[in-house]
Amino acid sequence: MNLNFFDQFMTPSLLGIPLILISMLFPTLLFPTPDNRWITNRLSTLQLWFIQLLTKQLMIPLDKKGHKWALILTSLMILLLTINLLGLLPYTFTPTTQLSMNLALAFPLWLATLLTGLRNQPSISLAHLLPEGTPTLLIPALILIETTSLLIRPLALGVRLTANLTAGHLLIQLISTATIVLLSITPTVSLLTTTILLLLTLLEVAVAMIQAYVFVLLLSLYLQENI
Template sequence: MKVNLFDQFMTPKTLGADLLLLTMLLAIMMLFKPTDRLFDAPVPTIVTILATLISKHMLEPINPKAQKWAQFLAGQFLLIATLNLIGMLPYTFAPTTHLSVNMALAMPAWLTTVVIGASYKPTSTLAHLLPENTPILLIPIIILIETISQLMRPLALAIRLTANLIAGHVLMQLISTTMMILTVLTPMTLAPLVFLLLLLLTTLELAVAIIQAYVFTLLLALYLHENT
């Protein structure tokens, strides 16, 4: 029986029920507990510390006006990181492996930076489309190229996130399939080595899920820096 490698990016269902929502609810139920204090449970404290550290690293290279968007950037990072990590749970997939989801995350955020730039410093924003000392004959071409470059930013953000996650998950499926075959053919020789490789790749994918969320948010922070 042939298996489509990209079937893993479809929403799994059992008896007509969507398992993605169930997985997310179970994760929340296991991680959080009822309490009368906001940061009494360990996970909210970890999330708060993580958001603070990420915000600090992202806000260092940008100007004070852009730093006002710290809560938005921290929330964006935590949202994308959570969506990426959901794909590591059984019977589910990462929503961010779909280009449409990533475009829905990238387009409004990028458009917000453009609107902010047009509102706060329109002259400087338009000046980015034309470098200094550009020959007169090249001015229309340079403006067209820079405009296309600006419009491609949200697409680049979405494709980068999608491609990295899909590549990692497909590679994990290929290696896990190979391990299952080798477990039957050579259970004592090659199978343990492939299993070790799968464990290392899983650890790498966990890191990639966080790194890609950080890169996505950092680029948005730099776009804010340009437009504030």
Template sequence: MNENLFTPFTTPTLLNLPAVVPIILFPMLLFPTSKHLVNNRLIAIQQNLTQLILKQMMMIHNTKGRTWSLMLVSLITFIATTNLLGLLPHTFTPTTQLSMNLAMAIPLWAGTVITGLRFKTKSSLAHFLPQGTPTLLIPMLVIIETISLFIQPVALAVRLTANITAGHLLMHLIGSAVLALSTINFLATSLTFVLLLLLTILEIAVALIQAYVFTLLVSLYLHDNT
């Protein structure tokens, strides 16, 4: 039995050492690679999905923004596979940790901001003060825009953490209810189990959608700075 609802979200250890690093590296082993001239169906599907993601992400970018293609595809693939693997029994989801999500969000956000300041300095600084602002409101607007800029990576990380954690907690609660009702009422157990299956399907969709949303927002920040 778990001591509390948040026990599944504690970082696992192996020989008294944090096991987060091998857990994070494990999804990369699931992607097949081909050493032959003719690819099999699995690799062909993987390539088609990658091309579809690239097309959706990069159609709004110019040449400078498209240099981030590999980064964005790797990011959405990593987050999606990590979220999906976390739905398996007796597993750990690294994206439920705010520290890890901040470690992804802050460097990516900082990279887009630095890119904008380097290549579009005037345009990037112009975002802090909209055209036609009354003189009295200038200091207040600059402060507000600065705060909103620095809050972007926090919003990215918190959104991903909250959505994944909330879904896992709900599944844990309903799973506990199924076990508790199994010895009391068969009909109630069956209905609760069906609800758990539907929630599992929803969580699979949420895992993929959150990976797409995280990467799409990074792509939009990049678009504003290139």
């Protein structure tokens, strides 16, 4: 019975072919596509307003040199946001609950920010590994600690996103299972668990949006350190 709770995190497949790529690209089909009219409809206008607001918010920590990353960061934010939110619907799959996918998103982008810093300002980027005024005896230990904290950043990004979404999905399934079981035994307690389930669902919607924003915001902060 306990193993059934984790079936929702298994990658769907058809004839042995994983369908994770389809589940990643499917949310983009729900976006309104611009037409050839001079005046766009209300839905497209709302979408453009939201993307512009999101881009401005992501560009706040960056200076002008980092604005060239706006398209990448905004696209990543929209991708994570739509996948996280649509994964809360019944009979759906959330690709961001897979650590392999989150690491595949986090590691190349983190490495790109690191290589950007090493190419443009190598001395300043390497200076982050050793704080100013460090005693001579502590220099090897601090360099080792700072290097470890630098290399663990993509792992922290992937694990944070995976753990938050996985925990929320498990809690929702556990409480919903308890609600169904208690419905025939004690309807009053079942009504209470239903209320808790609705509140938890609202919380999980907020977590899905916040975690997508935090993922991209941390990448923008890493980029700011290297430009």
